[in-house]
Amino acid sequence: MRSSLSNDVYTSAAYGDKEKLQRLVESEGYSISDPDGHLSALNNRTAAAQYIIEHGGDVNAADHTGQTALHWTAVEGAIPVAEILLQVGARINAMDMYGYQVCILDTFIV
Template identity: 55%
Template structure:
């Protein structure tokens, strides 16, 4: 998946303008809870239902990637603390840091970097995180 194919779902800084909020979106798993910033449902899925944060969804993407893309820094930290692998890659070889770079999710990127995200990670197209940042502008 190239950066132009990453679906942008929402933005923690733009909830008013997105037309959606977590209560209007069906939150059915750790991936949707992470993507839409529903921290309480994410906690329930992990702490009460015992769902894993270290497995990809059906498309090969991780909850950490969805949270990073949409700049939910608190959820990024929670996922890392509860078993999410900072440098896990999807089928395109992209990490959560790649996804944060696509959207300019600085708060999420900061949390990822503080927890050992590899800046030099390369996806299957040979793109590094810095390419995603430059491509964005």
């Protein structure tokens, strides 16, 4: 259970605060398996994205709209995080609830 946004694992990922993210996960037992961790991809936080992956984050997990972290990288043009996700097996053909795939979002080219 999350206590507040200031101590939130997802907020730490979104702002790229890897030290806080590490403390919350390793010392306080917070989970990084929820797709909301995709905020690190949305904000192009490579260190946070790498940390989430190294600690069990599922690169193909989908949020409530069916979007994966790779979808968010395409929307935001977050190429460095997209490269990390693709290297560890992110599915480029994953489809969200609207039928969008990464390769047709914005101008993202793989």
